[in-house]
Each structure stands twice: as structure tokens, then as C-alpha cells.
Amino acid sequence: MNKVIFLDRDGVINKKLENDYVKSVFEFEILESVKETLQKLKELGYLLIVITNQQGIGKGIMSEKDLESIHNYMLKELPEIDDIFYCPHLNGTCNCRKPENKMLLDAKEKWNIDFNKSWMIGDSESDIICGKSVGCKTIFICGDLNHSIGDFTCKNIYCCVDYLTNTEIKI
16 A cells, blocks of 8 residues: 655645735746655655645636646646646535545545545645544644644745654654
């Protein structure tokens, strides 16, 4: 069985737009040190799977074709990413939108994943709830390191490598 790092997209991999959605490649800005971090996570033997809510599609603000262009660009720039699962639905209209865990269960079926050896890294409570609901360990990305909704809290994705390296033997 595979071990995976599940990654939220906006706010973890790319800059999150406040009160807006990333609707085009031109608005998609990869955060500092993300590429290097993903390379280190791959060296630790993890699959890297993006799990992202994209209700801008459900709201009609962007199309699935727009999202496909963004994700194709992301995969070109970050080839370390193995797969992407997304929910295009509005809040409360499906069972795949985080904090629901259908995207993780779909990934498990496709990639033969051991959730007990896997992690969810996200910047929202729904990311953490989603990961914990299937038995993943969690890392909450937050500027306030005293915030404790995840198993660990880091200020950015780069800081997560230390936790993952130090816990690798214990998993």
C-alpha cells in the first residue's frame, strides 16, 4: 500500500486570493519553496495528491476548462504531483466537498493508499477534518503556530518537511 501526502491547493501550493477564486493561470502563483518541498517529500517515498474544493465552478465564476488549464499548468511547473482530485460543487450539495472525504476515498481506490501512513496538509479546518476522518495525520498551515486543530501546525509547507522527516520512523 502507498503512503501519500494529500495537499490542499489554495494557500498551501499557491497563493490564496482573499475573497476571490484563482480563475486563470495568470492568477495562479506558486508559493515560495513549494517545488523544493515537494521534491523532498517525494524523496521520503510519498505520493503527492492534491485535494481541492473549487466551488467557483459551481458558482459559475469559472469553468471546468479554466480549472483544467490551471491544473495542467500546475502539473507542468510541479511534476512531482501525482494526481489531483477536485470538487466543483457548491457547499452542501455533494459528498465530495471537504470536510467530506469522498475525494480521499476515491484516491485510495485509485492509488491503493494506506491512510494510517498518510498525511493531509491544509490551511483550513475542513482540510484537517477531512484528513482526520479517514485516519490521516494532519498538518495545519497557519501563521499562528499556537493554533491546534491539526496534529501539527506549520507556517508554510516547507516547515512540514521537518515533521515528516522526524515522524517517518514512527509511522
